[in-house]
Amino acid sequence: MSDLVQWSGNLLYASFIMYLVATFLFGGSIRQKKDGEKQDVNRWGKLGITVTVIGFIAQLGYFFTRWAAAGHAPVSNLFEFITFFSMMLVGAFIIIYFMYRLAVLGVFALPVALIIIAYASMFPRDISPLIPALQSQWLHIHVTTVAAGEGILAISFIAGLIYLVKTLDHSKRSKQTIWLEVIMYSLVAVIGFVAVTMAFTMSGYEAKFDYVNKEGQAAQETFNLPAIVGPNEGELLTPGQFEPLVEMPAFINSKKLNTVIWSLGAGALLYGLIRLLARKRVGALVQPLVKNVNTDLMDEVSYRSVLIGFPVFTLGGLIFAMIWAQIAWTRFWGWDPKEVWALITWLFYAAFLHLRLSKGWHGEKSAWLAVIGFVIIMFNLIAVNLVIAGLHSYA
Amino acid sequence: MGKVKCECGHVNPHGTVLCESCGRALTEEAQKEKLHDMRYEGSARRSQTYNKSIVDKVWNFFSSVKVGIWLIVLTLVASSLGTIFPQKLFIPNNVSPETYYEETYGTAGKIYYTLGFYDLYNSIWFIALIAAIGVSLVICSLDRVIPLYRALKNQRVARHGTFMKKQRLFASKQGAIQPEELDKIKEGLKSKRYRIREEDGSLLAEKGRFSRWGPYVNHIGLIIFLIGAMLRSVQGMYIDELLWIREGETLEIPGTKGEYYLKNEKFTIENYDKEKDPEVFNAALERTGSIVKNYQTDAVLYKDENQDLPGAKPKLVKVKEEEIRVNEPMKFDNFALYQDSFSKDEMKAMELALTNKATKEEAGRVNIDLFNPKDTYDLGKGYKVEVLGYYPDYDGVGENGEPKTKSPVPNNPAFLFKMISPEHPDGEISFTAIRQTLEPVGETEYKMEFRGIETRNISALTVRKDLTLWILGIGGAIFMIGVVQGAYWNHRRLWIRQIDGEIYVAAHTNKNWHGLKREINPLIENTAVPIPEDQQA
Numbered sequence: 001m002s003d004l005v006q007w008s009g010n011l012l013y014a015s016f017i018m019y020l021v022a023t024f025l026f027g028g029s030i031r032q033k034k035d036g037e038k039q040d041v042n043r044w045g046k047l048g049i050t051v052t053v054i055g056f057i058a059q060l061g062y063f064f065t066r067w068a069a070a071g072h073a074p075v076s077n078l079f080e081f082i083t084f085f086s087m088m089l090v091g092a093f094i095i096i097y098f099m100y101r102l103a104v105l106g107v108f109a110l111p112v113a114l115i116i117i118a119y120a121s122m123f124p125r126d127i128s129p130l131i132p133a134l135q136s137q138w139l140h141i142h143v144t145t146v147a148a149g150e151g152i153l154a155i156s157f158i159a160g161l162i163y164l165v166k167t168l169d170h171s172k173r174s175k176q177t178i179w180l181e182v183i184m185y186s187l188v189a190v191i192g193f194v195a196v197t198m199a200f201t202m203s204g205y206e207a208k209f210d211y212v213n214k215e216g217q218a219a220q221e222t223f224n225l226p227a228i229v230g231p232n233e234g235e236l237l238t239p240g241q242f243e244p245l246v247e248m249p250a251f252i253n254s255k256k257l258n259t260v261i262w263s264l265g266a267g268a269l270l271y272g273l274i275r276l277l278a279r280k281r282v283g284a285l286v287q288p289l290v291k292n293v294n295t296d297l298m299d300e301v302s303y304r305s306v307l308i309g310f311p312v313f314t315l316g317g318l319i320f321a322m323i324w325a326q327i328a329w330t331r332f333w334g335w336d337p338k339e340v341w342a343l344i345t346w347l348f349y350a351a352f353l354h355l356r357l358s359k360g361w362h363g364e365k366s367a368w369l370a371v372i373g374f375v376i377i378m379f380n381l382i383a384v385n386l387v388i389a390g391l392h393s394y395a
Numbered sequence: 396m397g398k399v400k401c402e403c404g405h406v407n408p409h410g411t412v413l414c415e416s417c418g419r420a421l422t423e424e425a426q427k428e429k430l431h432d433m434r435y436e437g438s439a440r441r442s443q444t445y446n447k448s449i450v451d452k453v454w455n456f457f458s459s460v461k462v463g464i465w466l467i468v469l470t471l472v473a474s475s476l477g478t479i480f481p482q483k484l485f486i487p488n489n490v491s492p493e494t495y496y497e498e499t500y501g502t503a504g505k506i507y508y509t510l511g512f513y514d515l516y517n518s519i520w521f522i523a524l525i526a527a528i529g530v531s532l533v534i535c536s537l538d539r540v541i542p543l544y545r546a547l548k549n550q551r552v553a554r555h556g557t558f559m560k561k562q563r564l565f566a567s568k569q570g571a572i573q574p575e576e577l578d579k580i581k582e583g584l585k586s587k588r589y590r591i592r593e594e595d596g597s598l599l600a601e602k603g604r605f606s607r608w609g610p611y612v613n614h615i616g617l618i619i620f621l622i623g624a625m626l627r628s629v630q631g632m633y634i635d636e637l638l639w640i641r642e643g644e645t646l647e648i649p650g651t652k653g654e655y656y657l658k659n660e661k662f663t664i665e666n667y668d669k670e671k672d673p674e675v676f677n678a679a680l681e682r683t684g685s686i687v688k689n690y691q692t693d694a695v696l697y698k699d700e701n702q703d704l705p706g707a708k709p710k711l712v713k714v715k716e717e718e719i720r721v722n723e724p725m726k727f728d729n730f731a732l733y734q735d736s737f738s739k740d741e742m743k744a745m746e747l748a749l750t751n752k753a754t755k756e757e758a759g760r761v762n763i764d765l766f767n768p769k770d771t772y773d774l775g776k777g778y779k780v781e782v783l784g785y786y787p788d789y790d791g792v793g794e795n796g797e798p799k800t801k802s803p804v805p806n807n808p809a810f811l812f813k814m815i816s817p818e819h820p821d822g823e824i825s826f827t828a829i830r831q832t833l834e835p836v837g838e839t840e841y842k843m844e845f846r847g848i849e850t851r852n853i854s855a856l857t858v859r860k861d862l863t864l865w866i867l868g869i870g871g872a873i874f875m876i877g878v879v880q881g882a883y884w885n886h887r888r889l890w891i892r893q894i895d896g897e898i899y900v901a902a903h904t905n906k907n908w909h910g911l912k913r914e915i916n917p918l919i920e921n922t923a924v925p926i927p928e929d930q931q932a
């Protein structure tokens with residue numbers, strides 16, 4: 001039994017390594033290419049996609065062995081769901097790759113998938129049994145379709161990002177370049193989060209607090225990072241650990257906020273370091289990677305991904321969701337925050353399609369919309385789970 | 396209003412921009428355009444043609460996609476505001492929203508409450524926004540669908556030269572096409588599933604025209620869905636009741652007008668068990684404590700045979716016996732009973748002993764049903780207990796000296812007893828609550844001593860009837876068909892003509908121009924037909 005779990009973990013690890021290798025292979029492939037859309041993919045590109053597919057199969061292996069071990073599809077907690085999302089992202093990349101044969105997509109899509117897997121691994125990884133509401137066939141029908149839809153929509157973000165990196169004028173400071181840097185910084189901040197969490201977990205840092213929770217009752221909380229912000233009326237119980245600088249009001253979850261502060265801080269440090277070493281914006285730093293990109297084609301890839309992903313997302317995120325909600329919670333719609341954010345995502349992409357079709361928002365505007373869409377998806381995936389607790393909040 | 400007759404002889408409706416048949420530009424503006432706007436094939440749309448009366452203005456407002464997008468974006472932003480703090484529905488139900496938001500979230504919470512955002516999704520303005528989207532969907536679809544249908548149906552194979560020149564993909568070249576060459580191109584197009592029409596040497600290849608109806612199909616689906624959602628407020632279409640039912644109880648199911656009764660045989664909560672359940676869960680169980688495995692009501696459904704006889708006592712006939720669990724409702728006759736919530740260990744009966752305080756000897760025990768206490772309990776041998784007062788939810792003594800009860804539910808039962816014994820045939824008065832005995836009219840020799848309590852669980856079941864679900868289902872299905880139709884197929888056309896010793900070629904797609912180029916370029920490569928160039932790139 002636990003052998004399976006072990007195997008499952010190893011397969012995930014293997015897929016991580018493959019994606020990493022494939023990123024470099026794709027990187028190598030675009031170096032030697034000239035402009036044009038009809039070019040055959042070179043050896044590096046072929047190798048890159050082969051390794052990606054093997055990695056994907058390994059990740060599928062992780063998924064199904066864990067399913068076998070748990071007796072239910074591993075999409076029932078944050079670790080499992082986010083890893084599954086990364087798998088769908090890679091899957092979507094593979095599909096789009098075979099439609100357009102663009103190695104450059106891999107150079108951006110795979111690192112994003114890697115960051116997401118690393119992020120997911122920071123959450124508790126043990127296999128949890130299902131609470132009654134989750135004991136249904138609809139768990140995997142609904143969750144897998146949502147993640148698939150979001151994965152495909154994420155490719156639209158990747159293509160949009162490439163479009164922006166290529167077309168923005170990085171030599172000048174402008175609203176556009178600043179926002180692009182904000183995106184780059186956010187990606188770096190996730191790496192910061194992973195680094196900080198791993199470092200303090202390995203050192204076994206623990207600081208226990210007595211505090212008063214939002215119901216006005218006494219409670220305890222253990223911080224695994226030094227508390228920059230501490231809980232409401234908190235009292236540090238573990239001697240010798242860092243005393244919080246600021247105390248938070250009761251309705252704010254200080255532990256999570258503290259983690260966010262640490263991540264942003266570590267991210268800023270990393271980002272600053274990159275800027276210092278490269279002496280240019282991160283956008284400008286990666287620009288050489290995209291110098292052969294056909295922007296018009298990238299625009300189409302971005303739009304196409306939305307066209308493919310939107311129906312899938314609608315099916316999983318709204319229709320299957322409603323069917324299940326009717327069965328499990330007696331009503332198909334209840335304005336739970338997670339539901340609302342699925343609706344917002346859906347409305348946003350509907351607006352995207354209309355803007356494109358009728359107002360002719362192509363190119364840069366469309367690329368920015370693709371970026372915003374991804375931000376909304378990430379918000380729903382992470383912030384709504386962690387911050388706005390509702391029926392859906394995992395663990 | 397005058398119809399417009401084109402030079403080619405086709406009569407177009409008033410307001411047409413490009414002749415439905417040959418594609419000639421009919422307005423001055425269209426003649427000047429560098430590229431034709433092909434979105435609605437240049438057909439006459441009401442909103443682009445009339446702008447006089449109020450009706451026209453309202454029509455034009457709602458048929459504008461710009462307005463539609465604004466409505467979508469406003470709904471999106473409004474929806475997000477509702478998730479900043481929990482909605483009224485999700486706050487604890489024993490607190491008043493008026494104070495809750497301010498107390499929990501400070502000033503921001505107060506503002507949130509004052510603006511009415513605590514119940515945003517039921518507010519009139521939010522519902523009005525959704526309704527406006529509905530109206531907009533109907534009008535914008537009507538405005539476009541019929542003209543588009545006419546234009547796509549009437550199109551001739553041989554389009555006018557100017558029409559072809561103003562397509563995004565276009566090229567022309569001196570020369571002539573050999574019939575064999577044309578045949579080869581046609582073969583290629585056929586293998587790509589194009590439908591081919593020919594008219595004296597001109598060719599029109601077309602595929603995926605049905606995808607143009609995708610948006611209209613999906614909008615119809617949305618409209619049906621919205622209508623279904625509206626119907627829920629119609630009497631009888633929708634029932635939403637909560638049934639709290641104790642173990643052992645048989646109650647009428649609310650909303651069924653006395654037709655159905657339910658008995659709760661037993662309510663169970665089961666947790667995962669490290670010993671019995673798969674050991675892969677052990678780590679999680681250790682980390683989080685206990686995790687619930689099952690909520691279950693063992694229920695029996697009865698039908699009242701006497702329902703139609705006024706005044707008759709219910710005659711219950713068993714219909715079926717089922718275990719109701721989360722995700723497994725009991726269904727009957729358009730109704731469904733869902734496991735919703737529960738209350739554990741409600742007090743059911745209390746056991747007390749009549750005891751001599753000095754000798755600690757028991758004279759006998761009474762077992763009081765807290766829902767139906769008797770007036771007297773005879774213990775024999777001259778011992779008797781009379782219940783003078785029963786306070787199921789005792790809440791202290793009121794100003795008039797009388798004990799008070801908060802509710803009829805036995806949360807904290809208390810009794811005023813008269814204890815009769817051979818020594819005190821007139822009785823002694825004792826006031827007994829769970830951990831408390833008072834002697835309000837002087838010291839007593841006997842007392843009622845608490846011995847034990849019997850409890851039972853209460854199950855809360857949602858009673859739901861929703862006759863709109865099938866409408867919502869149909870709406871959803873139509874929507875899905877429509878989006879897939881519009882998103883996974885494209886409408887592609889290729890025109891080839893020979894005009895005055897020149898070969899004209901033009902192509903159009905409603906989306907994915909690269910896909911179109913990649914499909915047709917290899918087919919005309921190495922023929923006399925030039926490869927159409929992207930005039931927008």
Ligand code: HEM
Binds near residue numbers: 528
């Ligand atoms: C939540 C609401 C809506 C959804 C989900 C929705 C969905 C869609 C979709 C998926 C398309 C196809 C887009 C494409 O293929 O690129 C479309 C097209 C369109 N929608 Fe909507 N729509 C909504 C509301 C509206 C509203 C309110 C209007 C009114 C102005 C509108 C007008 C249109 C028009 C004119 C088209 C293009 C039709 C064409 O030219 O082929 N939509 N819609």
